[in-house]
Amino acid sequence: MSRKVLICDDAVFMRTMVADILRNAGYEVVGEAETGVQAVEQYKALQPDLVTMDIVMPDMGGIDAVREIRRHDPGARILMCSAMGQQALVVEAIQAGASDFVVKPFQPSRVLDAVERVLTAA
């Protein structure tokens, strides 16, 4: 059974890109969220195996969304999607419970490596 992924990003372009990368590799994209609030709601509704999370989003940012999701499900696996120069924010996200990160612009192989790492981690 293919793994279910929830993609959170406020930019359609980014969501589409990540979705294409994941679908081509055989993952099932079960939902897309454009705000942190939506991300938390959809996580609860869809129970995905993995979340990709943008850091800067309107209406609750990615880091707060990570906290909320982990509060709801301490086993949630979340991959942060960061831009260069957001080092401090990525650290904060990881302290909040995110498992790994990728840096934009996305290279498909790096995204897939990171997804694999997050899903196989103990």
Place this chain on the structure above:
Amino acid sequence: MSRLNLAAYVDLFRTEAREHLGEMERTLLALEAAPAPEHFDLLFRGLHTIKGMAAAMGYRDVERLAHALESRGDPLRAGREVLRPATLALLFEGVDLLRSGVETAGDGGTPTDPTPMVARLVADRAGTPTAAAPAAPGAPASAPPADAGDPVAGQAPADRVVQVQLTPECPLKGVRALLVLKRLEALGTIRGTEPPQARWLNDGFTGRFAVTVRAGAGDDALGDAVRAAGDVARVVVRPALAGDSGPAAGTRTVRLDARRLDTLLDLVSELVITRDRLLRQVEGAGDRALSRTAQELGRLVSAMQEEVLHTRLLPVSHVFDRFPRLVRDVAQGLKKEVQLVTAGRDLEVDRSLLDSLADPVVHLLRNAIDHGIESPDERRRAGKPPAGLLQLSAVRERAGIVVRVRDDGRGIDRDVVLRRAREQGLVPPGTVALDDEGLLRVVAHPGFSTAARVTTVSGRGVGVDVVSTSVRALGGAVALETEVGRGTTFILRFPVTLAITRALLVRAGGGTYAIPATQVLETLELDPAMRVVVRGRSGISLRDEVVPVVVLAEQFGLPPEPRDGEDGPPPVAVVEAGGRRLAVQLDAILEQRDIVVKPLETVRGAAPWFSGATLLGDGTPALIVDVASLS
């Protein structure tokens, strides 16, 4: 051990003893500031090691002296005696003598006779009132402390050091390192990291770090966990050694001849140039498979270049740690109170740069104490704290290393300097004021001096010319900021490595030249509207400042390439060197890239405008312009 065998160990003995001596000196300084039991432990470890090594080498004098120092320190370490300033001074002196003993031992030169010092140490101990608790009865005064050399013997067997190198292309290396740490945390207890975790998020973090971990898991499991964190190029797991715990964990060293590193760097530099040439040729061939292989090769060469450069890096502390002692001695000699604060000890710079950096900095520190910082009385009268503050810092900024020497002393009086400069004919007659740049130009002029008296500390005059010249020789630049009554800051800018530097490649008079990027402030097109003529000299007006123009081709006695209307205005590079700005007019700016600097053997009669040479991607040579020499 036969004579011949011993000879092979002399260098090793000396290198290691020097390291211990350096640490002992720092420890004594720390003791001077605030005595703490662990300082004595450190001191003893050094002394004990030197004593042992000297005994093995048969250096009886060194052994005796180390032993006498150890014995003198014994009651202090045991807390039976309070450290008095006189004793501390004696210990300083004793360590100095030990150093000269270490340096001369095995040279066949005049050996240092330790007898008077040993006698003084014994006398000093005898004459010291003991602290409240009396010495243990029956303990002989000269008994060596037991096992002082290894206070931390015996580590738990499961401590391992995990050395990690992240891939060069890994983004946000500090965060990745944090993920590695989290993986290890899941398997055991983290005992320490090197560099300290706080520094992982700094700009200078290279993705090379070590974690000391106490874990039940096997080496392979630890290695796998690290690799699973992603972007790990290499991981090595090894048992922790006695010296690994604490902040220095993970720095294991091998000793090798520095010349081998130089050769390695030379070879890699050639490899880099050949790589560039190869890539250029392959690009034109249109063979995709070949192109991929070549690019892969290129990446490997880059990785190797980075590694080799890294092996040559040393923390600035290697040089900076000598300064507290120097400052203390100079300040005492001049009856001044000086507090030295250093920052950036951990910044890593190329070894060759480090060697050359020491002299100018020493010069500036001496200057600051001698000429900058006032006597305690004078400072009090000026409403300042009696102890002058001397700040020494090293940071990485843009393409270079920046060293600042800042004092809070009296500053440089522009009017006095200007008067002297006029007398000595160093400024145009009409000059009425000196800005920081102009001031630097004057004080950096060979022979310029305002010092009313000749002091032993700074030699003749301020000697800024020496500093300026040696910094320039390293491809660097000097700047100066000063305010009367507030203090003076000297700013030295150096390229990161002397071997490979970023440069602007330009064309002038039909030739290709390189200008070190550290000296280029900006490039722009020479709009005719910017042109001005001041006192017969052509210049450009740049943000309300007039910057003299130098046509590079003319400077070299070459005709500039003809320009037609379509070429647009000629480009200029605004450069800074020797504390002044110049607009260098060029025929064309080609590109900015890393170049491998080759020293230029100074041929008699050769033009003085070049500081070195480099080979371009296509194998043709280009001269590196020393912008400070242009006029």
